[in-house]
Amino acid sequence: MQNHFLSELSARLFRDFGEPEVIWQVAVLLGLFVVAWWCARLLRKKLDARRQSRFEAVRFGAESLNKALFPLLGTVFVSIAQVVLAPFIHTSLLRLALVPLCGITVIYTMLYVARRVFSRGQTEHEANALLYLFEKLVTVVVWVAMVLTVMGIQDDVVHWMASVRFNFANAHMTLLSLASGVLWVCVTLIVAMWAGALLDDRLMRARSVDANLKVVLARVARALMILAAILASLSIVGIDITVLGVFGGALGVGLGFGLQKIASNYVSGFIILLDRSLRLGDMINVSGNQGTVTQIRTRYTVVRGLDGIETLIPNEKLITDVVQNHSSFLTRGNAKIAVQVSYRCDVERAMQLLVEATQGVERVLQDPAPAALLASFGADGINLELSFWIEEAAKGTGGVKSHVNRAVWRLFCEHGIEIPYAQRDIRIIDCAPRRGAESVLNTGNGGAGAAPVA
Incomplete structure (x- = not known):
C-alpha cells in the first residue's frame, strides 16, 4: 500500500495553494459553474415543456433529471477547461473538482433511471420503498468511491479485494469478482428494465394497437429483456449458464405439483388479455363480487366495487367461473x-x-x-x-x-291511482257445545281490490 494518506492529486493541490495558478483555477471554476447553471436552466425549461404531453412514467423522474443537469454540464465544461489549460498552468484544482461533479452526476442519473424503471408495474408504496433502498445504496457506493479517489487508495483497495479468496461450491471466487458480478447483474437488469419502460411508453402511445394487446406485448417484452439481461450478466461474470438446466428441471417439477395454481393464474391472465374478453373499465360480476375492472395483472385482476373497496380476483376464476359483464359497447x-x-x-x-x-x-x-x-x-x-x-x-x-x-x-x-295490498281474515271458531258460535276478525284495513269475505 501507499505510505501517504492523500493522493498525488491532493498533494499537488496543497503544494500549489497560494500560487497565482490556484487563483486562476478558482476564477475559471466560478465562471464555468455560472455558465453550467445558466445552460441547465435553459435545458430544464425545454424539457419541462416537452414533458407536458408525455406519460406519467416520463414525468416521474423529472426531478432527478433536472438535478443531474447542472453537475453533468459542469463536468463537461470543467473537463474541456482542463484539457485547454493543462499546457499552460497546473490544473490540480480542476481535476479535484471533477471528482464530486462526476459522482453527483452519477447519483442523480441513476436515480432518474431508477424512477423511470420502478414507475411501471408497481404501486406507489412499492415504488417508493424500492427507490429509497436504491437511492441509499447508490449514494453510499458513489461517495465511498469518491473518497477513495481523493485519498488515492482506490488501486490498493482493488488489489486487496482481488486477494480475498473463497470457495462457493466448486467455484473459486474472489471478493472483487463477486462485487463485479453483482454490479454487472444490477447494471444489465436496470438497462433491460429501462428498455422495457421505453417500449412500454411507445406501445401505450400507439393508437392502432388494442389496449389488451399493448399490455401483453409490453409484459412479454419486459420478461424477455430481463431474462436476456440475467443470462448475459452471468456469462460476463464467468458463470456457466448450462448449470441452469438443473434449476429449470426442478422448477418444472415444482410447477407441476406445488405451483400449478400460480402457473394457471399466470396463463389465465395472458389468455384474458389476448382474447379481450375483459377490458379495463368493464363492470363485471363474478362469484358475487361486482365492480369495475381497474387492473388486469398477470396473476390477478383488480375489481373496484361500488363502495370503493378493491377485490383481487385470481385470473383462473375469470376463466373457469361464470362472469357477468354489464358493460356494453352501447354503454x-x-x-x-x-x-x-x-x-x-x-x-x-x-x-x-x-x-x-x-x-x-x-x-x-x-x-x-x-x-x-x-x-x-x-x-x-x-x-x-x-x-x-x-x-x-x-x-x-x-x-x-x-x-x-x-x-x-x-x-x-x-291522480288517485290506488296501489292495493293483500288482506288477511282470521276466523275464530268456538268449539264449546253450548256456544257453537263462530266469530270473524277482519285484520285488513279495507284496501282497494280486496276480495269479499265468504
Missing part, C-alpha cells in the same frame, strides 16, 4: 319496474302515468322510448310493468330506478 342497459294497481282504477291512465314518471330523470333515455305494459292479472290487482333504457348502465341502475319509483308514487297519489 346503456335496460331496467324494469313492476307495480300493481287496483281493479277499480283507470288502467290506461295508470300506464300513461308510468311513462310520464320517467320524464326528467337523469340518465333515462327517451330513445328508445319508455314503455308501460300490462303484465298480468293478479289476485289483489292488475300487474303493470315499466321498461326503460338507462345511459351508462355500468355506473349502476339502483339510483335511477329509485328516482323513477318516487315519481310513480307521487303521480299515482296526485
Whole structure:
C-alpha cells in the first residue's frame, strides 16, 4: 500500500495553494459553474415543456433529471477547461473538482433511471420503498468511491479485494469478482428494465394497437429483456449458464405439483388479455363480487366495487367461473319496474302515468322510448310493468330506478291511482257445545281490490 494518506492529486493541490495558478483555477471554476447553471436552466425549461404531453412514467423522474443537469454540464465544461489549460498552468484544482461533479452526476442519473424503471408495474408504496433502498445504496457506493479517489487508495483497495479468496461450491471466487458480478447483474437488469419502460411508453402511445394487446406485448417484452439481461450478466461474470438446466428441471417439477395454481393464474391472465374478453373499465360480476375492472395483472385482476373497496380476483376464476359483464359497447342497459294497481282504477291512465314518471330523470333515455305494459292479472290487482333504457348502465341502475319509483308514487297519489295490498281474515271458531258460535276478525284495513269475505 501507499505510505501517504492523500493522493498525488491532493498533494499537488496543497503544494500549489497560494500560487497565482490556484487563483486562476478558482476564477475559471466560478465562471464555468455560472455558465453550467445558466445552460441547465435553459435545458430544464425545454424539457419541462416537452414533458407536458408525455406519460406519467416520463414525468416521474423529472426531478432527478433536472438535478443531474447542472453537475453533468459542469463536468463537461470543467473537463474541456482542463484539457485547454493543462499546457499552460497546473490544473490540480480542476481535476479535484471533477471528482464530486462526476459522482453527483452519477447519483442523480441513476436515480432518474431508477424512477423511470420502478414507475411501471408497481404501486406507489412499492415504488417508493424500492427507490429509497436504491437511492441509499447508490449514494453510499458513489461517495465511498469518491473518497477513495481523493485519498488515492482506490488501486490498493482493488488489489486487496482481488486477494480475498473463497470457495462457493466448486467455484473459486474472489471478493472483487463477486462485487463485479453483482454490479454487472444490477447494471444489465436496470438497462433491460429501462428498455422495457421505453417500449412500454411507445406501445401505450400507439393508437392502432388494442389496449389488451399493448399490455401483453409490453409484459412479454419486459420478461424477455430481463431474462436476456440475467443470462448475459452471468456469462460476463464467468458463470456457466448450462448449470441452469438443473434449476429449470426442478422448477418444472415444482410447477407441476406445488405451483400449478400460480402457473394457471399466470396463463389465465395472458389468455384474458389476448382474447379481450375483459377490458379495463368493464363492470363485471363474478362469484358475487361486482365492480369495475381497474387492473388486469398477470396473476390477478383488480375489481373496484361500488363502495370503493378493491377485490383481487385470481385470473383462473375469470376463466373457469361464470362472469357477468354489464358493460356494453352501447354503454346503456335496460331496467324494469313492476307495480300493481287496483281493479277499480283507470288502467290506461295508470300506464300513461308510468311513462310520464320517467320524464326528467337523469340518465333515462327517451330513445328508445319508455314503455308501460300490462303484465298480468293478479289476485289483489292488475300487474303493470315499466321498461326503460338507462345511459351508462355500468355506473349502476339502483339510483335511477329509485328516482323513477318516487315519481310513480307521487303521480299515482296526485291522480288517485290506488296501489292495493293483500288482506288477511282470521276466523275464530268456538268449539264449546253450548256456544257453537263462530266469530270473524277482519285484520285488513279495507284496501282497494280486496276480495269479499265468504
